[in-house]
Amino acid sequence: TMRRAASFLLLTGLLANGQELRWENAYDEHLDFKYTFDSGSECFLSPNVNDFDQKFTFECPPHHIITGMSSYHNNKHEDRRWQFYCCRSNDHCNADCEWTTYVNCFDEYFHWTVPNHNYLLGAESYHENKHEDRRWKYKYCTKVQC
Numbered sequence: 179t180m181r182r183a184a185s186f187l188l189l190t191g192l193l194a195n196g197q198e199l200r201w202e203n204a205y206d207e208h209l210d211f212k213y214t215f216d217s218g219s220e221c222f223l224s225p226n227v228n229d230f231d232q233k234f235t236f237e238c239p240p241h242h243i244i245t246g247m248s249s250y251h252n253n254k255h256e257d258r259r260w261q262f263y264c265c266r267s268n269d270h271c272n273a274d275c276e277w278t279t280y281v282n283c284f285d286e287y288f289h290w291t292v293p294n295h296n297y298l299l300g301a302e303s304y305h306e307n308k309h310e311d312r313r314w315k316y317k318y319c320t321k322v323q324c
Contacts, residue, residue: 206253212246212263221245221265230255231307237300237317238264241271241324244298256310262301267321275299275319284309292318 203209228234230252238244246263277300282288284306292298300317 206251208251209247209249209258211248219245219265219267221263223248224262224264226259226261228259228303230257230259231305233302233304234260235300235302236260236262238262239266242266242299243272243319243321244301256307257305257312260301260303269324270321271324272297272299272319273322275317277302277317278315280313280315282313284311284313290314290316292316296320 202211224236227236242264243266244262245265248261248263249258251258278290281290296318297320298316299319302315302317303312305312
């Protein structure tokens, strides 16, 4: 289901630097994943970016990237509320940013990887009760010296 695939998808994007991919949570369980960008980064956790069954669009502030996420599931809504970890790397800025189209259909397993030499900056998603599922699109950028 999408609960599992969304977690896998985001981890694929975050770990695109060749690290081993793995499940970070089980169905309906809390997800809390953090990936350290570098030792000189400034990081924070966003507030919840959505209510259950609601669409959201989230972007880290300028010159920050998504380095992790946290979510919890509600059985009544069969949906999750999401938070994102954002980090800023010293002396690096975002450039050439673009949004994907929706990378999945409802009720399908999917796999999307952030293109090489790019970083995940934003996410947009909407939920449909009929499918108890979400569709996702992502914003990604390259990093350049400021």
